[in-house]
Amino acid sequence: MLQLPNITSLNEVEKLEDLGVIIEFTPEEEEIAPDYEEEENKAIADKYDSGNMAAWFCAKVTVTYRDLEGTDYLGCCSYNSFKEFTTTDKDYYMDMINQCINEINRQVQSINFSLQRLWNIRKAKNLLAPYGLHIVSSKVLETI
Numbered sequence: 001m002l003q004l005p006n007i008t009s010l011n012e013v014e015k016l017e018d019l020g021v022i023i024e025f026t027p028e029e030e031e032i033a034p035d036y037e038e039e040e041n042k043a044i045a046d047k048y049d050s051g052n053m054a055a056w057f058c059a060k061v062t063v064t065y066r067d068l069e070g071t072d073y074l075g076c077c078s079y080n081s082f083k084e085f086t087t088t089d090k091d092y093y094m095d096m097i098n099q100c101i102n103e104i105n106r107q108v109q110s111i112n113f114s115l116q117r118l119w120n121i122r123k124a125k126n127l128l129a130p131y132g133l134h135i136v137s138s139k140v141l142e143t144i
Contacts, residue, residue, distance in 0.1 A: 001112060003105040004065060006098045010089050013097070019065070023097060025086050026060040027053060030075055044078050054079045061093065063100035070103030072096040 004021065007013065013023060034041035034056060047055035058075040074092055079085045086093050 001066075001108050003108050004101045006101055007094060008090075010087065010094055016101075022064040023100075024062045024064070025082070025093070026062070027057040027082055028060050028073075030056050030058045030077070032076055034076075034078075052080075054082045054085065057082075059085065059092070059096065061096040061100055063097060063104060065104050068104045068107045070100030070107075072099040072103075 004016065004019065005012075007016065016023065034044050044055050055078055057077050058073060059077050060071065060073050062069060062071045074096060077085065077092070085091075
């Protein structure tokens with residue numbers, strides 16, 4: 001299984017989608033309230049209280065590739081809109097996508113290592129079989 005490439009620009013998201021990658025952004029309610037002592041946070045709270053949910057949220061990004069999934073969270077986000085969060089290049093959203101890709105790539109490496117190990121054992125068995133030799137294993141090997 002091939003590993004996914006990291007992106008350096010949000011324009012590259014389309015390339016990932018061509019590989020069958022699904023990227024989901026979900027804004028969730030932030031559990032931590034902004035510190036109302038600071039002037040900037042009062043403005044954030046006013047925007048949020050007036051109905052702008054993007055003024056204070058927890059971002060969740062999930063990347064799915066085949067049966068593999070990576071998820072990343074970022075709390076205490078404040079933007080004018082969710083679109084601003086998901087379209088600002090070289091910002092948190094892109095970093096979160098790459099973090100999810102890295103998690104998926106770790107899973108791919110593990111799968112590839114296991115398959116390579118099984119393949120090497122199977123190959124060794126086939127090389128030894130004509131000579132009447134066998135590999136003894138205490139574990140039942142899955143067929144490829």
